[in-house]
Amino acid sequence: MSFRSSKLAGTLAAGTALMAALSAGPVQAQTGSAPAAAPAASAAAFGAAAMLGIGQASGILASQVLIGQEAPGAIRGAVIGMVGFFGALGILAISKFGGWAFDEWMPGAPFLIMAVANAVLLLFAVWVRIVAPRSTAGDAVV
Secondary structure (H helix, E strand, C coil): CCHHHHHHHHHHHHHHHHHHHHHHHHHHHHHCCCCCCCHHHHHHHHHHHHHHHHHHHHHHHHHHHHHHHHCCHHHHHHHHHHHHHHHHHHHHHHHHHHHHHHHHCCCCHHHHHHHHHHHHHHHHHHHHHHHCCCCCHHHCCC
16 A cells, blocks of 8 residues: 555544544534534534535545446446445445444444445555556456
8 A cells, every 4th residue: 555545544534533523522412411512513513524425425426437437338327227226225224224333332433334434445446456457548348
């Protein structure tokens, strides 16, 4: 793993941890388990949540572009449809699991779970890039 990749992974992990820490105060305030968070903390949590949403939307778009680029032309639509279908199933499953973890473990658990999942995905992507590097864009199977 290069320095840039490890720096990116560290930045992503730190950002996710910050998001979990900032969002725990307002959640605890709503549930009555802690004193109310200061308005500045709520604004910071809103900003962090907005950045997290932008990142997730970018990841979804990037996956669609990658699938469109790599899938053979004859079955490209079917492959994109299956990716969307299984992505939706994954969202349902992680929502259920994240809600359970929030209730049973800690309020920041869903964010921690997603940080670990994204870190695993990052490591897998780096591994794929190392094992199957692509020299030119003209190598795509069409």
